[in-house]
Amino acid sequence: MSSKTNIGLRYLISVAVFPLIIILNLMLPDAANRPDQPKNVLNSLLIVYFGILSIYVLYGHILNKQPEVRVQMVSDISLIFGTFILIWVITVGKLGFLNTHSFPDPNTVFKVYMTDFDFLTYESSKASIIRAFIGYFLALATAIPLGILAGRNLRAFSVSYPFSKVTAHIPPIVYLPYAVAIFPSINHAIIFIIFIGAFWPILINTMFGVYNIDPKIIEFAKILGANDKRILAKVVVPAAMPYILAGSLIGLVVSFVLLTAGEMVGANAGLGFYLMYYFDVGYFDKVVAGILLISFWVFFWITFGFDLVQSRLLRWQRKIG
Amino acid sequence: MKVSKSIKYLIIISIFLVTIVLNQFVPDAANRPDQPKLIFNMFLGMFILALLSVFIYGHLLGRLKKNGVRTIMDLSVVFGIFFFLWLVLIGKMGYTDHLRFPSPNSVFTVYQTDFSLLVVRSTSSTIIRLMQGYAPAIALAIPIGLFVGRHVNVHDRVAYPIAKMIAPIPPVIFVPYAIELLPSIDMAVIFVIFIGAFWPIYVNTVYGVRNFDYRYIEAAKTLGASEKKLYTKILFPGAFPSISAGLFIGLVLAFIVLAVAEGIGGSYGFPGLGWYVLYFADLFDYEKIVAAILLIGLVVVVWTAIFDRVQNRILRWQVKGDE
Numbered sequence: 001m002s003s004k005t006n007i008g009l010r011y012l013i014s015v016a017v018f019p020l021i022i023i024l025n026l027m028l029p030d031a032a033n034r035p036d037q038p039k040n041v042l043n044s045l046l047i048v049y050f051g052i053l054s055i056y057v058l059y060g061h062i063l064n065k066q067p068e069v070r071v072q073m074v075s076d077i078s079l080i081f082g083t084f085i086l087i088w089v090i091t092v093g094k095l096g097f098l099n100t101h102s103f104p105d106p107n108t109v110f111k112v113y114m115t116d117f118d119f120l121t122y123e124s125s126k127a128s129i130i131r132a133f134i135g136y137f138l139a140l141a142t143a144i145p146l147g148i149l150a151g152r153n154l155r156a157f158s159v160s161y162p163f164s165k166v167t168a169h170i171p172p173i174v175y176l177p178y179a180v181a182i183f184p185s186i187n188h189a190i191i192f193i194i195f196i197g198a199f200w201p202i203l204i205n206t207m208f209g210v211y212n213i214d215p216k217i218i219e220f221a222k223i224l225g226a227n228d229k230r231i232l233a234k235v236v237v238p239a240a241m242p243y244i245l246a247g248s249l250i251g252l253v254v255s256f257v258l259l260t261a262g263e264m265v266g267a268n269a270g271l272g273f274y275l276m277y278y279f280d281v282g283y284f285d286k287v288v289a290g291i292l293l294i295s296f297w298v299f300f301w302i303t304f305g306f307d308l309v310q311s312r313l314l315r316w317q318r319k320i321g
Numbered sequence: 322m323k324v325s326k327s328i329k330y331l332i333i334i335s336i337f338l339v340t341i342v343l344n345q346f347v348p349d350a351a352n353r354p355d356q357p358k359l360i361f362n363m364f365l366g367m368f369i370l371a372l373l374s375v376f377i378y379g380h381l382l383g384r385l386k387k388n389g390v391r392t393i394m395d396l397s398v399v400f401g402i403f404f405f406l407w408l409v410l411i412g413k414m415g416y417t418d419h420l421r422f423p424s425p426n427s428v429f430t431v432y433q434t435d436f437s438l439l440v441v442r443s444t445s446s447t448i449i450r451l452m453q454g455y456a457p458a459i460a461l462a463i464p465i466g467l468f469v470g471r472h473v474n475v476h477d478r479v480a481y482p483i484a485k486m487i488a489p490i491p492p493v494i495f496v497p498y499a500i501e502l503l504p505s506i507d508m509a510v511i512f513v514i515f516i517g518a519f520w521p522i523y524v525n526t527v528y529g530v531r532n533f534d535y536r537y538i539e540a541a542k543t544l545g546a547s548e549k550k551l552y553t554k555i556l557f558p559g560a561f562p563s564i565s566a567g568l569f570i571g572l573v574l575a576f577i578v579l580a581v582a583e584g585i586g587g588s589y590g591f592p593g594l595g596w597y598v599l600y601f602a603d604l605f606d607y608e609k610i611v612a613a614i615l616l617i618g619l620v621v622v623v624w625t626a627i628f629d630r631v632q633n634r635i636l637r638w639q640v641k642g643d644e
Binding site (some may be wrong): 159171175256260261265299 | 374392395397412478482485490493494496497500517570572573576577578581584595599602607611613622624
């Protein structure tokens with residue numbers, strides 16, 4: 001019982017941080033060295049987050065509709081996120097530590113999402129996300145079948161495994177200038193390097209996963225009368241799935257790295273381009289806003305995209321455990 | 322069996338020999354500018370010498386592992402065919418335009434003409450920077466990862482949520498801000514490489530410790546192992562397979578970050594392989610770009626080979642420790 005109240009208290013703290021920040025932000029005047037900034041964008045984002053979080057905790061913890069571990073994780077992440085914003089608001093925004101040029105205060109930064117809504121929040125995000133997904137899904141669609149083929153054929157495996165280990169180490173970003181020359185546009189070139197970057201980790205992990213399947217399992221399936229197609233669909237793919245997913249996660253992280261890298265070096269649209277454009281001009285509130293938005297998108301796609309797919313595909317693992 | 326294998330290996334080596342002969346005696350395609358053939362031939366000749374020594378030392382004398390010799394030979398088939406096709410199709414028959422698809426002779430000549438800038442200064446400063454960022458990442462990520470993995474509370478309440486939030490953020494986006502905040506570009510580049518390499522190594526170390534069979538730790542404790550011994554003799558070797566996977570991903574990310582950071586910092590004028598590629602991309606000098614890409618590939622291969630050696634040494638120690 002006592003542990004239950006403790007957990008409840010913990011949730012209360014991590015939820016209560018957000019109204020605290022809003023009140024502090026509204027009540028305390030900005031530091032003298034900061035220009036007078038509208039506070040409504042940061043405040044409304046915090047209110048939205050606060051609303052979602054409290055509904056989630058109510059739904060998950062009090063109504064018991066979500067696994068306790070997941071609710072705890074969400075609340076812990078929120079607490080850390082909230083503490084970060086709180087410290088940022090107080091030290092930089094209200095007390096005015098550090099210089100205004102390189103360390104913008106949160107109100108200034110979050111205001112950028114409103115003033116640059118078309119350029120940053122909508123157009124750049126759209127351009128970047130479309131690029132990342134085309135490259136990443138092309139890599140998934142080619143690397144997984146090729147990996148399964150190479151993993152099942154011993155000779156192909158022994159050639160392609162060392163070869164891919166060497167090739168996978170070459171940072172794909174160096175192909176970018178050359179890709180720009182060969183492909184019709186910079187957009188294609190960035191998609192190409194995302195594809196290359198995601199391709200190798202997925203391929204290596206798939207190959208390794210398929211290669212390491214206990215041959216006895218396949219023999220059993222054969223004895224029980226399964227044909228090749230059925231063995232592939234019901235034995236090989238599920239058995240290699242943890243490896244395939246591990247490779248896909250690395251591929252996803254690498255493709256975000258390459259996306260931003262490619263955009264920062266050469267694109268004319270996208271989040272990385274936005275970052276570099278305002279870095280060159282010297283607007284660091286916009287640079288920080290861009291960094292936060294990229295971080296948000298990466299976190300969002302990995303947590304709400306990848307993790308959900310993963311837990312769905314690996315249901316059988318939890319059942320066994 | 323041994324004889325037929327020897328013949329196979331000799332055929333592989335002779336692919337390179339055929340390429341040299343072709344290069345020397347067949348004239349270049351008409352649309353190619355006349356290029357000295359010396360450097361490419363020298364490169365192929367060095368490749369042949371290396372392969373011959375592997376063949377004699379490893380295969381005939383049996384001093385290297387059988388698998389190692391076979392892997393090297395299999396890889397050289399791929400490279401040999403690649404160089405052969407490149408030379409014949411582009412250099413000698415002159416398919417595709419010569420601006421975007423330079424012939425091997427003109428690419429390899431770059432190593433001679435740009436020797437001091439590309440081969441010496443850029444390569445050495447890239448390697449030094451990489452080590453300056455990558456070594457502290459290893460030195461910090463592994464101990465912190467072992468500690469966090471061992472203490473469940475620290476992991477669940479603090480470290481895991483932080484890592485979950487920050488680890489997947491692409492490190493390259495910190496480049497502009499790091500250049501603004503840190504006193505020099507060099508430090509910014511090194512810092513971002515550090516960030517890029519730190520997270521994969523850390524995450525994999527924690528994962529390795531968490532998935533390590535807990536009974537080993539209990540057994541070691543029962544046998545009276547001190548806390549320090551527990552870390553060095555049980556947890557580190559036990560988590561090492563996972564750590565090495567993290568080191569691999571960390572290295573790939575470090576290279577990507579290095580290339581980008583050098584490219585952006587390059588406007589401030591300092592050499593480096595990533596800077597070299599991006600600088601000559603602005604000038605549309607594709608010979609130099611391809612030459613630098615190949616050189617990066619070579620650096621990566623050598624680095625990986627050294628790295629694998631170190632790794633095998635550590636794993637050997639682990640086997641000894643288990644006995």
